[in-house]
Amino acid sequence: MNEGPTGLGRLGWIIGAIAAPTSLVTGLLYYFGYYHAYWFFAYFGVNSTVLNFSTADYLRRSLDALWVPMTLTAAVGLLAFWAHELLRGRLAAEAGREVLRHAIPVVAGLGLLLTLGGLWSTLTETFLNRVLVLAPLSLSLGVTLLAYALHLRRTLAAATPPPDATSAANADPPDGEADDRDSSASDPDPLTSGSPADSDTSNTSSPSVTRPEWVALAEWAVIFVLVALGLVWAANDYAASVGETRARRLASQLANYPSTVLYSERSLSISAPGVSETRCHDPKAAYGYRYDGLTLVLQSGNQYVMLPYRWTPTNGVALVVPRSDSVRLEFGPPPSADPQGPAC
Incomplete structure (x- = not known):
C-alpha cells in the first residue's frame, strides 16, 4: 500500500x-x-x-x-x-x-x-x-x-x-484491428512495469x-x-x-548464603525461627546484643533486608533494619547444621 x-x-x-x-x-x-x-x-x-x-x-x-x-x-x-x-x-x-x-x-x-x-x-x-x-x-x-x-x-x-484488461487482451480483435492488438501485446505487464497508469x-x-x-x-x-x-x-x-x-x-538456596551476625546496642526483640539472641555481659561492649541465624539479602535506602536461614513461606519473617551506628554487621561462611555463634 x-x-x-x-x-x-x-x-x-x-x-x-x-x-x-x-x-x-x-x-x-x-x-x-x-x-x-x-x-x-x-x-x-x-x-x-x-x-x-x-x-x-x-x-x-x-x-x-x-x-x-x-x-x-x-x-x-x-x-x-x-x-x-x-x-x-x-x-x-x-x-x-x-x-x-x-x-x-x-x-x-x-x-x-x-x-x-x-x-x-x-x-x-x-x-x-x-x-x-x-x-x-x-x-x-x-x-x-x-x-x-x-x-x-x-x-x-x-x-x-x-479483469477487464485481461479479457480484452485475450479476445479476438475485429477485422482491421490486428495491428492494435499487436501493439497492445507489446505493452509492459502491470506487475513488472509498476506504473500507476497501467x-x-x-x-x-x-x-x-x-x-x-x-x-x-x-x-x-x-x-x-x-x-x-x-x-x-x-x-x-x-x-x-x-x-x-x-x-x-533465593529462598531455596538460603543455606548457601554467607551468614550475617547482627550486633545491636539495644534488644531488637527478634522472634523468628532459627534466630538466636545472645546478650553480651561485657559492660564495656559497644553492642549489647547479638543475633545469629540471619543472612543479608539487600542493602538499599539505608536499610538492611535480612532473612532467617529457616525462612519458609508459611512461618517466615523478613527483617528490615535501619542502617545506623546503633547496629553492626559481621559476615562469615554459611552456618553448619547447628548454627551456634560464639559468645560476645
Whole structure:
C-alpha cells in the first residue's frame, strides 16, 4: 500500500515530537523494574516501597525482567522481515498470487480470533489468562496479523491486472484491428512495469487510489497502540513472574548464603525461627546484643533486608533494619547444621 510507509513514518515523527525516545525507554524500564522488585520482595512479605529504591536500582532490575522478552521479540521480528522479503519475491509469479488469494482469508481469520481473545481477556478471566503472557501476546499478534493481511490484500490487488484488461487482451480483435492488438501485446505487464497508469483507477482496491494521509496515520496509530499495549502487558506479567521466580530460588538456596551476625546496642526483640539472641555481659561492649541465624539479602535506602536461614513461606519473617551506628554487621561462611555463634 502506497500510504503505509508515509503514514508509519509520520506517526513515528509525531511520537518523537511528543516524547523523546530516551525518556520513553527510561520510563518503560523503570516501570518493569518496579514490578520486578515489587513481586520479588512481596514473596517475602516486604513492601518494596519502604526500601527507597533509586531509579538506577529499578533500571538494573528491569534488565533481568526484559532480557528474554527483548531477545525473543528481536528474533521473531527479524524472521518476520526475512519471510516478508521472500514473500515479495514470490508475488511476481502467478502461482504465488494464487496462493496468496487463499492464504489472506486464513491469516485474517486467525488474526481476528486472536484479537478477540486478547480483547476479551482484558475484560474478564478467560483460559488465556491462565497461561503466562498468552492473553497479551494474543492481542498483539492478532492485530499484527490483521494489519498484515490487509497489507497483503492491497499488494495483491496492485500486482493483479484488472479483469477487464485481461479479457480484452485475450479476445479476438475485429477485422482491421490486428495491428492494435499487436501493439497492445507489446505493452509492459502491470506487475513488472509498476506504473500507476497501467492500473484501473476506478478500482477502489487499486493502490492508485490514494487515501488521505490522516486516514493512513489514524490506521497506523491504532495498530501501534494495540500492539504496544499488548507487548507492555506481556512484559509486565513476565517481569512480575521473574521477580517471584527469583525470590523462590533465593529462598531455596538460603543455606548457601554467607551468614550475617547482627550486633545491636539495644534488644531488637527478634522472634523468628532459627534466630538466636545472645546478650553480651561485657559492660564495656559497644553492642549489647547479638543475633545469629540471619543472612543479608539487600542493602538499599539505608536499610538492611535480612532473612532467617529457616525462612519458609508459611512461618517466615523478613527483617528490615535501619542502617545506623546503633547496629553492626559481621559476615562469615554459611552456618553448619547447628548454627551456634560464639559468645560476645
